[in-house]
Amino acid sequence: MLATSACDGMPRDPERSLETARGGTLRVGVTDAPPWLERPGGPGAEPSGPEAELVRSFAASIGARVAWVPGPLDDLMERLERFELDLIAAGLTEGTAWQGRVGLSTPWLEEEGGPARVLAVPPGENALLVALDRHILRADP
Amino acid sequence: MQIRSGFELPADVQPELRRAVRLEWATLALMASVVVVVALAMGSSQAMKAAFVEDLLSFVPPAAFLVSTRFRDRPPNEAFPYGYHRSVSIAFLAGAVALTIFGGFIAFDSASTLIARDHPTIGTTTLFGRTVWSGWVMVAALVYSVVPPLVLGRLKQRPARVLHDKTLAADADMNKADWLTGGAGIVGILGVGLGLWWADAVAAGIISVDVLKDGIQNLKRVVADLMDRRPVTVDGEVSTVPERARAALLGLDWVRDARVRLREEGHVYTGEAFLVTDSFDVAELPARLARAREVLREVDWRVHDVVLTVVAAHELSD
Numbered sequence: 223m224l225a226t227s228a229c230d231g232m233p234r235d236p237e238r239s240l241e242t243a244r245g246g247t248l249r250v251g252v253t254d255a256p257p258w259l260e261r262p263g264g265p266g267a268e269p270s271g272p273e274a275e276l277v278r279s280f281a282a283s284i285g286a287r288v289a290w291v292p293g294p295l296d297d298l299m300e301r302l303e304r305f306e307l308d309l310i311a312a313g314l315t316e317g318t319a320w321q322g323r324v325g326l327s328t329p330w331l332e333e334e335g336g337p338a339r340v341l342a343v344p345p346g347e348n349a350l351l352v353a354l355d356r357h358i359l360r361a362d363p
Numbered sequence: 364m365q366i367r368s369g370f371e372l373p374a375d376v377q378p379e380l381r382r383a384v385r386l387e388w389a390t391l392a393l394m395a396s397v398v399v400v401v402a403l404a405m406g407s408s409q410a411m412k413a414a415f416v417e418d419l420l421s422f423v424p425p426a427a428f429l430v431s432t433r434f435r436d437r438p439p440n441e442a443f444p445y446g447y448h449r450s451v452s453i454a455f456l457a458g459a460v461a462l463t464i465f466g467g468f469i470a471f472d473s474a475s476t477l478i479a480r481d482h483p484t485i486g487t488t489t490l491f492g493r494t495v496w497s498g499w500v501m502v503a504a505l506v507y508s509v510v511p512p513l514v515l516g517r518l519k520q521r522p523a524r525v526l527h528d529k530t531l532a533a534d535a536d537m538n539k540a541d542w543l544t545g546g547a548g549i550v551g552i553l554g555v556g557l558g559l560w561w562a563d564a565v566a567a568g569i570i571s572v573d574v575l576k577d578g579i580q581n582l583k584r585v586v587a588d589l590m591d592r593r594p595v596t597v598d599g600e601v602s603t604v605p606e607r608a609r610a611a612l613l614g615l616d617w618v619r620d621a622r623v624r625l626r627e628e629g630h631v632y633t634g635e636a637f638l639v640t641d642s643f644d645v646a647e648l649p650a651r652l653a654r655a656r657e658v659l660r661e662v663d664w665r666v667h668d669v670v671l672t673v674v675a676a677h678e679l680s681d
Contacts, residue, residue: 233496234558236482322407325484346482346560348496355487356494 233348237305240284240350248286248308250277251298255313258331258339261292273311273339276330280309280357299324302344309354310342318342328355371436373664376525383522383531384432386515387425390534393511394421404504406497408483409476410551410566411505413469417544417574418508420462424534427454431530435629448629455530455585463578469571473564482560485552498552505552509545512538523597527630527665529588532597533581540577544570591626594665604632604663611658612636617643617651622679623669631667639676648673 235241243249252269254261259273268274269290281288291298291307299320301307314320315337316329324345329338343351372380398418405411431451439446488497516538523531547569554562594602605625612621617640625634636659643651652671659666 232553232556233485233498234556236558236560238558325486328487343484344482346484346555348485348498348555349558351484351486352494352496359487359489359494 233352235347235349237344237347239305239308239344239347240353243281243284243286243308243350245285246287247289248277248281248284249289249291249306250281251291251293251302251307251310251312253292253295253298253312255311258313259311269311272331273313273341276358276361277309277311277341279361280354283357284353299342302342305344305347308344308347308350312342314340314342316340325351327351328358330358330361372526376664379522379525380432383519383526383528384429386519386522387428387531387534390425390511390515390538391422391429393515394418394425397508397511400504401508404497404500406485406501408485408501408548408552408555408563409473410548410563410570411501413473413567413570413574414505414508414544414548416465416469417541417570420458420465420574421512421534421537421541423458423461424455424530424537427451427458428528428530428534430454431629445628445633448631448633449589451528451530451629452585452588455533455581456589458533459578459581459585461578462574463582466571466573466575466578469567470575473567473571476564477561477568480560481564483555483563485555496556498556501552502549505545505548509542512541516541527597529584529597529630533577533584537577540573543573547573588627594625594627594632602632604666605634608636608659608662608666608669611662612638612655615651615655615658617641618655620676620679625666625669630665632663632665633668635670635672637672637674637679639679640673 252259252261255273257271259269259271261267261269278288295312298307298310298312302310302324314326316326317337318326318340320342325343325347327341327343329340331339341354343354398415401411401415401418405415431454434447434450437447485496485498485501487494488500490500516535519531519535519538522528523535547566551563551566554566594604596602605623608625609621609623612618612623618638619641620639622637623634624636625632636655638655655671656669659669
Protein backbone atom coordinates (compact mmCIF):
# COMPACT_ATOMS: atom_id res chain seq x y z
CA MET A 223 0.00 0.00 0.00
CA LEU A 224 2.81 2.36 0.95
CA ALA A 225 4.67 1.61 -2.29
CA THR A 226 1.54 2.32 -4.33
CA SER A 227 0.99 5.69 -2.73
CA ALA A 228 4.66 6.59 -3.21
CA CYS A 229 4.33 5.74 -6.89
CA ASP A 230 1.24 7.89 -7.20
CA GLY A 231 3.21 11.04 -6.33
CA MET A 232 5.65 10.34 -9.16
CA PRO A 233 6.01 11.27 -11.90
CA ARG A 234 4.88 14.88 -11.94
CA ASP A 235 4.28 17.11 -14.95
CA PRO A 236 6.83 19.89 -15.51
CA GLU A 237 4.03 22.02 -17.05
CA ARG A 238 1.22 20.73 -14.76
CA SER A 239 -1.04 19.52 -17.61
CA LEU A 240 -2.83 16.83 -15.57
CA GLU A 241 -3.22 19.05 -12.52
CA THR A 242 -4.76 21.82 -14.63
CA ALA A 243 -7.11 19.52 -16.53
CA ARG A 244 -8.36 17.67 -13.43
CA GLY A 245 -11.80 19.03 -12.61
CA GLY A 246 -11.42 21.56 -15.45
CA THR A 247 -10.97 21.29 -19.20
CA LEU A 248 -9.03 18.75 -21.23
CA ARG A 249 -7.95 20.46 -24.47
CA VAL A 250 -7.98 17.82 -27.20
CA GLY A 251 -6.78 18.41 -30.75
CA VAL A 252 -8.69 16.39 -33.36
CA THR A 253 -8.49 15.67 -37.05
CA ASP A 254 -10.87 13.57 -39.09
CA ALA A 255 -9.59 9.97 -38.94
CA PRO A 256 -12.36 7.55 -39.95
CA PRO A 257 -13.21 4.97 -38.84
CA TRP A 258 -11.49 5.75 -35.50
CA LEU A 259 -12.71 9.27 -35.20
CA GLU A 260 -15.30 11.09 -37.30
CA ARG A 261 -16.34 14.72 -37.08
CA PRO A 262 -19.79 15.41 -38.46
CA GLY A 263 -20.22 18.92 -39.87
CA GLY A 264 -22.32 21.55 -38.19
CA PRO A 265 -21.71 23.67 -35.10
CA GLY A 266 -21.62 21.94 -31.75
CA ALA A 267 -21.37 18.49 -33.30
CA GLU A 268 -19.25 16.16 -31.16
CA PRO A 269 -16.74 13.76 -32.74
CA SER A 270 -17.76 10.11 -32.76
CA GLY A 271 -15.97 6.78 -33.11
CA PRO A 272 -13.95 4.57 -30.69
CA GLU A 273 -11.07 7.05 -30.31
CA ALA A 274 -13.47 9.88 -29.41
CA GLU A 275 -15.15 7.56 -26.88
CA LEU A 276 -11.79 6.77 -25.32
CA VAL A 277 -10.97 10.47 -24.94
CA ARG A 278 -14.38 11.13 -23.35
CA SER A 279 -13.98 8.28 -20.87
CA PHE A 280 -10.47 9.42 -19.95
CA ALA A 281 -11.70 12.99 -19.39
CA ALA A 282 -14.51 11.62 -17.22
CA SER A 283 -12.00 9.59 -15.18
CA ILE A 284 -10.17 12.77 -14.17
CA GLY A 285 -13.36 14.80 -13.79
CA ALA A 286 -12.63 17.02 -16.80
CA ARG A 287 -14.81 18.14 -19.66
CA VAL A 288 -13.44 17.90 -23.20
CA ALA A 289 -12.76 20.96 -25.35
CA TRP A 290 -12.37 19.67 -28.92
CA VAL A 291 -9.91 21.70 -31.01
CA PRO A 292 -10.10 20.79 -34.72
CA GLY A 293 -7.28 21.64 -37.09
CA PRO A 294 -4.59 20.30 -39.45
CA LEU A 295 -2.35 17.73 -37.73
CA ASP A 296 0.90 19.70 -38.07
CA ASP A 297 -0.65 22.79 -36.47
CA LEU A 298 -2.11 20.73 -33.65
CA MET A 299 1.23 19.01 -33.01
CA GLU A 300 3.04 22.33 -32.78
CA ARG A 301 0.50 23.58 -30.29
CA LEU A 302 0.91 20.35 -28.32
CA GLU A 303 4.67 20.95 -28.22
CA ARG A 304 4.00 24.41 -26.76
CA PHE A 305 1.69 22.86 -24.11
CA GLU A 306 -1.36 24.66 -25.56
CA LEU A 307 -3.14 21.30 -25.96
CA ASP A 308 -3.31 18.33 -23.60
CA LEU A 309 -4.01 15.53 -26.07
CA ILE A 310 -4.26 14.79 -29.79
CA ALA A 311 -6.70 12.21 -31.14
CA ALA A 312 -6.13 11.74 -34.85
CA GLY A 313 -5.84 8.00 -35.52
CA LEU A 314 -2.08 8.27 -34.92
CA THR A 315 0.03 5.12 -35.16
CA GLU A 316 3.05 4.16 -33.07
CA GLY A 317 5.31 4.87 -36.04
CA THR A 318 4.17 8.48 -36.44
CA ALA A 319 6.77 10.95 -37.67
CA TRP A 320 6.05 13.03 -34.54
CA GLN A 321 7.48 10.33 -32.32
CA GLY A 322 10.34 11.81 -30.31
CA ARG A 323 8.95 15.35 -30.41
CA VAL A 324 5.77 14.64 -28.44
CA GLY A 325 4.80 11.91 -26.01
CA LEU A 326 2.87 8.87 -27.25
CA SER A 327 0.52 6.78 -25.16
CA THR A 328 0.46 3.02 -24.89
CA PRO A 329 -1.55 1.56 -27.83
CA TRP A 330 -5.32 1.76 -27.32
CA LEU A 331 -5.96 -0.49 -30.31
CA GLU A 332 -3.76 -3.28 -31.64
CA GLU A 333 -5.09 -5.09 -34.67
CA GLU A 334 -3.75 -8.29 -36.16
CA GLY A 335 -1.25 -7.22 -38.83
CA GLY A 336 -2.23 -3.55 -38.55
CA PRO A 337 -0.40 -0.68 -36.86
CA ALA A 338 -0.96 0.07 -33.17
CA ARG A 339 -3.08 3.20 -32.59
CA VAL A 340 -1.93 5.74 -30.00
CA LEU A 341 -2.82 9.16 -28.62
CA ALA A 342 -0.32 12.02 -28.38
CA VAL A 343 0.43 14.00 -25.21
CA PRO A 344 2.70 17.05 -24.70
CA PRO A 345 6.42 16.19 -24.47
CA GLY A 346 7.54 15.29 -20.96
CA GLU A 347 4.12 15.61 -19.31
CA ASN A 348 4.68 12.29 -17.64
CA ALA A 349 1.92 12.41 -15.02
CA LEU A 350 -0.68 12.97 -17.74
CA LEU A 351 0.88 10.20 -19.84
CA VAL A 352 0.90 7.73 -16.96
CA ALA A 353 -2.73 8.54 -16.08
CA LEU A 354 -3.73 8.08 -19.73
CA ASP A 355 -1.79 4.80 -20.08
CA ARG A 356 -3.40 3.45 -16.92
CA HIS A 357 -6.85 4.41 -18.22
CA ILE A 358 -6.22 2.76 -21.60
CA LEU A 359 -4.96 -0.45 -20.00
CA ARG A 360 -7.87 -0.52 -17.56
CA ALA A 361 -10.40 -0.04 -20.36
CA ASP A 362 -8.81 -2.68 -22.58
CA PRO A 363 -6.65 -5.10 -20.61
CA MET B 364 70.91 -9.40 -36.69
CA GLN B 365 70.65 -9.29 -32.94
CA ILE B 366 67.05 -9.94 -31.91
CA ARG B 367 65.61 -9.47 -28.50
CA SER B 368 65.27 -12.32 -26.05
CA GLY B 369 61.77 -13.33 -25.04
CA PHE B 370 60.26 -12.11 -21.81
CA GLU B 371 58.51 -14.01 -19.09
CA LEU B 372 56.90 -12.68 -15.95
CA PRO B 373 58.72 -13.75 -12.78
CA ALA B 374 57.11 -16.68 -10.98
CA ASP B 375 55.93 -14.68 -7.98
CA VAL B 376 53.99 -12.27 -10.22
CA GLN B 377 52.35 -14.98 -12.33
CA PRO B 378 49.44 -15.65 -9.90
CA GLU B 379 48.48 -11.96 -10.05
CA LEU B 380 48.33 -12.18 -13.83
CA ARG B 381 46.06 -15.21 -13.70
CA ARG B 382 43.90 -13.37 -11.17
CA ALA B 383 43.75 -10.30 -13.40
CA VAL B 384 42.74 -12.43 -16.40
CA ARG B 385 39.93 -14.00 -14.36
CA LEU B 386 38.77 -10.58 -13.15
CA GLU B 387 38.72 -9.21 -16.69
CA TRP B 388 36.68 -12.15 -17.97
CA ALA B 389 34.28 -11.61 -15.07
CA THR B 390 34.10 -7.93 -16.04
CA LEU B 391 33.19 -8.76 -19.62
CA ALA B 392 30.45 -11.18 -18.52
CA LEU B 393 28.95 -8.94 -15.84
CA MET B 394 29.10 -5.78 -17.94
CA ALA B 395 27.37 -7.64 -20.76
CA SER B 396 24.48 -8.33 -18.39
CA VAL B 397 24.50 -4.68 -17.27
CA VAL B 398 24.39 -3.46 -20.88
CA VAL B 399 21.41 -5.70 -21.62
CA VAL B 400 19.51 -4.55 -18.52
CA VAL B 401 20.20 -0.86 -19.19
CA ALA B 402 19.31 -1.20 -22.88
CA LEU B 403 15.97 -2.82 -22.02
CA ALA B 404 15.10 -0.05 -19.57
CA MET B 405 16.56 2.81 -21.61
CA GLY B 406 13.48 4.40 -23.24
CA SER B 407 13.96 8.03 -24.24
CA SER B 408 16.04 9.08 -21.24
CA GLN B 409 19.25 10.84 -22.17
CA ALA B 410 20.94 9.93 -18.90
CA MET B 411 20.17 6.27 -19.57
CA LYS B 412 21.64 6.60 -23.04
CA ALA B 413 24.80 8.14 -21.59
CA ALA B 414 25.06 5.40 -18.97
CA PHE B 415 24.53 2.81 -21.70
CA VAL B 416 27.39 4.22 -23.77
CA GLU B 417 29.69 4.31 -20.78
CA ASP B 418 28.82 0.73 -19.89
CA LEU B 419 29.46 -0.27 -23.49
CA LEU B 420 32.83 1.46 -23.44
CA SER B 421 33.84 -0.33 -20.28
CA PHE B 422 34.32 -3.40 -22.49
CA VAL B 423 37.32 -1.75 -24.15
CA PRO B 424 39.96 -1.91 -21.39
CA PRO B 425 39.22 -5.54 -20.39
CA ALA B 426 39.18 -6.60 -24.04
CA ALA B 427 42.42 -4.70 -24.68
CA PHE B 428 43.98 -6.34 -21.65
CA LEU B 429 42.92 -9.87 -22.59
CA VAL B 430 44.01 -9.48 -26.20
CA SER B 431 47.34 -7.96 -25.27
CA THR B 432 48.15 -10.66 -22.70
CA ARG B 433 48.01 -13.09 -25.62
CA PHE B 434 50.28 -11.00 -27.81
CA ARG B 435 52.70 -9.03 -25.70
CA ASP B 436 54.89 -11.88 -24.48
CA ARG B 437 55.29 -13.46 -27.89
CA PRO B 438 58.99 -13.78 -28.62
CA PRO B 439 60.50 -11.30 -31.09
CA ASN B 440 61.00 -12.51 -34.63
CA GLU B 441 62.55 -11.39 -37.90
CA ALA B 442 59.63 -9.10 -38.74
CA PHE B 443 59.22 -7.65 -35.22
CA PRO B 444 62.73 -7.58 -33.75
CA TYR B 445 61.55 -5.60 -30.70
CA GLY B 446 58.78 -8.07 -29.87
CA TYR B 447 55.13 -7.29 -29.21
CA HIS B 448 55.20 -5.30 -25.97
CA ARG B 449 53.83 -2.20 -27.67
CA SER B 450 50.60 -4.03 -28.54
CA VAL B 451 49.37 -3.00 -25.08
CA SER B 452 49.80 0.68 -25.90
CA ILE B 453 48.12 0.35 -29.28
CA ALA B 454 45.08 -1.38 -27.79
CA PHE B 455 44.99 1.33 -25.20
CA LEU B 456 45.20 4.16 -27.69
CA ALA B 457 42.19 2.82 -29.56
CA GLY B 458 40.18 2.64 -26.34
CA ALA B 459 41.17 6.14 -25.24
CA VAL B 460 40.20 7.66 -28.58
CA ALA B 461 36.79 5.95 -28.50
CA LEU B 462 36.21 7.13 -24.94
CA THR B 463 37.04 10.75 -25.81
CA ILE B 464 34.85 10.84 -28.90
CA PHE B 465 31.84 9.33 -27.13
CA GLY B 466 32.25 11.67 -24.17
CA GLY B 467 32.25 14.66 -26.50
CA PHE B 468 29.24 13.33 -28.36
CA ILE B 469 27.13 12.90 -25.22
CA ALA B 470 28.20 16.30 -23.87
CA PHE B 471 27.07 17.94 -27.12
CA ASP B 472 23.83 15.98 -27.11
CA SER B 473 22.83 16.95 -23.60
CA ALA B 474 23.81 20.59 -24.11
CA SER B 475 21.63 20.83 -27.21
CA THR B 476 18.75 19.18 -25.32
CA LEU B 477 19.00 21.84 -22.62
CA ILE B 478 19.18 24.67 -25.15
CA ALA B 479 16.18 23.33 -27.08
CA ARG B 480 14.33 22.84 -23.75
CA ASP B 481 13.34 19.31 -24.81
CA HIS B 482 11.21 17.67 -22.13
CA PRO B 483 12.00 13.95 -21.79
CA THR B 484 8.87 11.81 -22.06
CA ILE B 485 8.90 8.72 -19.82
CA GLY B 486 5.74 6.63 -20.01
CA THR B 487 4.68 3.34 -18.46
CA THR B 488 5.81 -0.26 -18.55
CA THR B 489 3.73 -3.29 -17.71
CA LEU B 490 5.62 -5.39 -15.22
CA PHE B 491 4.16 -8.62 -13.84
CA GLY B 492 0.69 -7.48 -14.87
CA ARG B 493 1.02 -4.09 -13.20
CA THR B 494 1.36 -0.75 -14.92
CA VAL B 495 4.31 1.16 -13.48
CA TRP B 496 6.09 4.37 -14.44
CA SER B 497 9.12 3.40 -16.57
CA GLY B 498 11.28 5.75 -14.49
CA TRP B 499 11.20 3.22 -11.63
CA VAL B 500 12.41 0.48 -13.98
CA MET B 501 15.25 2.76 -15.13
CA VAL B 502 16.29 3.50 -11.54
CA ALA B 503 16.33 -0.24 -10.78
CA ALA B 504 18.46 -0.93 -13.86
CA LEU B 505 20.91 1.82 -12.88
CA VAL B 506 21.20 0.48 -9.34
CA TYR B 507 22.08 -2.92 -10.79
CA SER B 508 24.59 -1.34 -13.19
CA VAL B 509 26.54 0.23 -10.32
CA VAL B 510 27.29 -2.90 -8.30
CA PRO B 511 29.57 -5.06 -10.52
CA PRO B 512 31.99 -2.27 -11.56
CA LEU B 513 32.25 -1.03 -7.98
CA VAL B 514 33.32 -4.43 -6.68
CA LEU B 515 35.51 -5.36 -9.68
CA GLY B 516 37.25 -1.98 -9.70
CA ARG B 517 38.45 -2.52 -6.13
CA LEU B 518 39.60 -6.06 -6.82
CA LYS B 519 41.67 -4.99 -9.84
CA GLN B 520 43.74 -2.38 -8.05
CA ARG B 521 46.27 -4.78 -6.54
CA PRO B 522 47.03 -6.83 -9.69
CA ALA B 523 47.32 -3.56 -11.62
CA ARG B 524 50.03 -2.31 -9.29
CA VAL B 525 51.91 -5.60 -8.98
CA LEU B 526 51.87 -6.25 -12.73
CA HIS B 527 52.60 -2.62 -13.51
CA ASP B 528 49.85 -2.83 -16.10
CA LYS B 529 48.38 0.48 -17.19
CA THR B 530 45.48 -1.04 -19.10
CA LEU B 531 44.43 -2.79 -15.94
CA ALA B 532 44.96 0.35 -13.87
CA ALA B 533 42.89 2.48 -16.24
CA ASP B 534 40.20 -0.19 -16.21
CA ALA B 535 40.11 -0.23 -12.42
CA ASP B 536 39.85 3.58 -12.41
CA MET B 537 37.01 3.54 -14.91
CA ASN B 538 35.15 0.90 -12.93
CA LYS B 539 35.54 2.83 -9.73
CA ALA B 540 34.19 5.97 -11.38
CA ASP B 541 31.18 4.07 -12.70
CA TRP B 542 29.18 4.56 -9.53
CA LEU B 543 29.17 8.26 -10.34
CA THR B 544 27.57 7.51 -13.70
CA GLY B 545 24.90 5.34 -12.13
CA GLY B 546 24.30 7.80 -9.31
CA ALA B 547 23.97 10.78 -11.66
CA GLY B 548 21.57 8.77 -13.80
CA ILE B 549 19.40 7.86 -10.81
CA VAL B 550 19.24 11.47 -9.62
CA GLY B 551 18.38 12.56 -13.17
CA ILE B 552 15.47 10.12 -13.52
CA LEU B 553 14.11 10.93 -10.05
CA GLY B 554 14.38 14.62 -10.96
CA VAL B 555 12.24 14.03 -14.03
CA GLY B 556 9.78 12.20 -11.77
CA LEU B 557 9.56 15.33 -9.64
CA GLY B 558 8.69 17.36 -12.72
CA LEU B 559 12.16 18.82 -13.35
CA TRP B 560 12.49 18.27 -17.08
CA TRP B 561 16.14 19.41 -17.20
CA ALA B 562 17.35 16.89 -14.59
CA ASP B 563 17.80 14.12 -17.18
CA ALA B 564 19.95 16.17 -19.54
CA VAL B 565 22.00 17.64 -16.68
CA ALA B 566 22.69 14.11 -15.41
CA ALA B 567 23.72 13.04 -18.91
CA GLY B 568 26.02 16.06 -19.06
CA ILE B 569 27.69 15.11 -15.76
CA ILE B 570 28.19 11.56 -17.03
CA SER B 571 29.66 12.83 -20.30
CA VAL B 572 32.16 15.02 -18.45
CA ASP B 573 33.25 11.93 -16.54
CA VAL B 574 33.61 9.93 -19.76
CA LEU B 575 35.55 12.79 -21.37
CA LYS B 576 37.84 13.05 -18.35
CA ASP B 577 38.56 9.31 -18.53
CA GLY B 578 39.22 9.54 -22.24
CA ILE B 579 41.56 12.52 -22.13
CA GLN B 580 43.46 11.18 -19.12
CA ASN B 581 44.02 7.85 -20.82
CA LEU B 582 44.91 9.51 -24.11
CA LYS B 583 47.56 11.61 -22.37
CA ARG B 584 48.94 8.58 -20.61
CA VAL B 585 49.21 6.38 -23.67
CA VAL B 586 50.58 9.14 -25.93
CA ALA B 587 53.30 9.80 -23.34
CA ASP B 588 54.14 6.09 -23.36
CA LEU B 589 54.36 6.02 -27.13
CA MET B 590 56.57 9.11 -26.95
CA ASP B 591 59.03 7.11 -24.83
CA ARG B 592 58.61 9.21 -21.71
CA ARG B 593 60.63 8.08 -18.69
CA PRO B 594 58.96 5.26 -16.76
CA VAL B 595 56.22 6.16 -14.30
CA THR B 596 54.31 3.89 -11.94
CA VAL B 597 50.63 3.05 -12.46
CA ASP B 598 49.87 5.80 -9.94
CA GLY B 599 51.63 8.35 -12.13
CA GLU B 600 54.75 8.77 -9.96
CA VAL B 601 58.21 8.88 -11.49
CA SER B 602 59.73 5.42 -11.26
CA THR B 603 62.91 4.98 -9.22
CA VAL B 604 64.07 2.11 -11.42
CA PRO B 605 66.37 4.16 -13.74
CA GLU B 606 68.08 5.72 -10.71
CA ARG B 607 68.50 2.34 -9.04
CA ALA B 608 69.77 0.81 -12.27
CA ARG B 609 72.43 3.50 -12.48
CA ALA B 610 73.43 2.91 -8.84
CA ALA B 611 73.69 -0.83 -9.52
CA LEU B 612 75.99 -0.24 -12.49
CA LEU B 613 78.14 2.17 -10.48
CA GLY B 614 78.50 -0.63 -7.96
CA LEU B 615 80.56 -2.65 -10.47
CA ASP B 616 84.24 -2.14 -9.76
CA TRP B 617 85.21 -1.51 -13.40
CA VAL B 618 82.53 1.16 -13.99
CA ARG B 619 83.71 4.69 -13.29
CA ASP B 620 80.57 6.49 -14.43
CA ALA B 621 77.23 5.51 -15.95
CA ARG B 622 74.02 6.94 -17.43
CA VAL B 623 70.82 4.96 -17.88
CA ARG B 624 68.05 5.82 -20.33
CA LEU B 625 64.82 3.83 -20.00
CA ARG B 626 61.37 3.86 -21.56
CA GLU B 627 58.26 1.76 -21.03
CA GLU B 628 57.14 -0.81 -23.52
CA GLY B 629 53.90 -2.25 -22.22
CA HIS B 630 54.79 -3.46 -18.77
CA VAL B 631 58.56 -3.76 -19.25
CA TYR B 632 61.33 -1.15 -19.23
CA THR B 633 63.82 -1.14 -22.08
CA GLY B 634 66.59 1.24 -23.07
CA GLU B 635 70.32 1.87 -23.02
CA ALA B 636 73.07 2.25 -20.48
CA PHE B 637 76.27 4.18 -21.23
CA LEU B 638 79.33 3.15 -19.25
CA VAL B 639 82.66 4.84 -18.70
CA THR B 640 85.37 2.44 -17.69
CA ASP B 641 88.99 2.44 -16.66
CA SER B 642 90.97 0.56 -19.20
CA PHE B 643 91.04 -3.22 -19.08
CA ASP B 644 91.75 -6.03 -21.46
CA VAL B 645 89.22 -6.12 -24.31
CA ALA B 646 89.04 -9.89 -24.01
CA GLU B 647 87.30 -9.41 -20.63
CA LEU B 648 84.58 -7.19 -22.09
CA PRO B 649 81.91 -9.82 -22.94
CA ALA B 650 82.06 -11.35 -19.46
CA ARG B 651 81.94 -7.94 -17.79
CA LEU B 652 78.95 -6.81 -19.84
CA ALA B 653 77.13 -10.08 -19.16
CA ARG B 654 77.62 -9.50 -15.44
CA ALA B 655 76.35 -5.90 -15.85
CA ARG B 656 73.17 -7.17 -17.54
CA GLU B 657 72.66 -9.59 -14.66
CA VAL B 658 73.02 -6.74 -12.17
CA LEU B 659 70.40 -4.75 -14.07
CA ARG B 660 67.89 -7.60 -14.07
CA GLU B 661 68.31 -7.88 -10.31
CA VAL B 662 67.21 -4.24 -9.91
CA ASP B 663 63.66 -4.99 -11.02
CA TRP B 664 61.90 -7.67 -13.05
CA ARG B 665 60.60 -4.98 -15.40
CA VAL B 666 64.10 -4.13 -16.60
CA HIS B 667 64.34 -6.02 -19.86
CA ASP B 668 66.69 -5.72 -22.79
CA VAL B 669 68.97 -2.84 -21.80
CA VAL B 670 71.68 -2.30 -24.40
CA LEU B 671 75.09 -1.59 -22.85
CA THR B 672 77.57 0.72 -24.51
CA VAL B 673 81.04 1.70 -23.41
CA VAL B 674 81.76 5.37 -24.04
CA ALA B 675 84.51 7.90 -23.36
CA ALA B 676 84.07 10.01 -20.19
CA HIS B 677 83.56 13.31 -22.03
CA GLU B 678 80.57 11.84 -23.93
CA LEU B 679 78.56 11.60 -20.72
CA SER B 680 78.70 15.28 -19.89
CA ASP B 681 75.43 17.01 -20.63
